[in-house]
Amino acid sequence: MTKRLTEKQKEEIVKSFQSGIAIDVLSEKYACTVSTIIRNLKKSLGDVEYKKFLDIGKSLEEKSRKNQNKNQNKNNGLLELNIDNKDLKNDSINSKVLNENSTAANIAEINSFFEIAPIDFEIDNSSRKELSSVPISEIDFPKVVYMVVDKKIELEIKLLKDFPEWQFLPQDDLSRKAIEIFFDLNLAKRSCTKEQKVLKVPNVDVFRIARPNLIAKGISRIVCAENLIAL
Helix, strand or coil: CCCCCCHHHHHHHHHHHHCCCCHHHHHHHCCCCHHHHHHHHHHHHHHHHHHHHHHHHHHHHHHHHHHHHHHHHHHHHHHHHHHHCCCCCCHHHHHHHHHHHHHHHHHHHHHCCCCCCCCCCCCCCCCCCCCCEEEHHHCCCCCCEEEEEECCCCECCEEHHHCHHHCCCCHHHHCCEEEEEECCHHHHHHCCCCCEEEEEECCCCHHHHCHHHHHHCCEEEEECCCCEEEC
């Protein structure tokens, strides 16, 4: 059974993100993918608010980085000043020590040389493989889900490339046909246009029963808030 974030965890993620916690840090903390964090943030905050806090977070990171560089340059300046103020009466001795250290470093560098064996295997330069989908047999659906259909109650079929949160998939997978379901009625209503309506699906087993028919129509994926489901 696929693990899903609880409502409490989703609220904690939104509050942490608004306070400036980076998305990759939240992904590691809650043991889920970056795309899952982004999807939940966008659904909770909306695209505008999400981008607003994302820009604020980047600004804070940039400011922190500048302060660190400033402090480092200041420390380097103090170090150089201390060196300039030292008594350097024994120039000849210091020069000899430096030459000896330099020679020793060169010898150590030569002695530490080692040969790297040539790589004799092929490197996979293909696009990122589609490892994000979960088989429908492993999905634990809620008791009721919702779908957006047109007024003739026909399925709205999309391509995976129509979903921004799945743009990282390989091009072949982005061309797959998919239908979208919603676990939350309000989310379904927000995705519904004037020419469409929300359809309640009280028996979620219908997706497993209708699986052969969906595949026959070229539909191989179901998109929902938590997962990309493979038929």
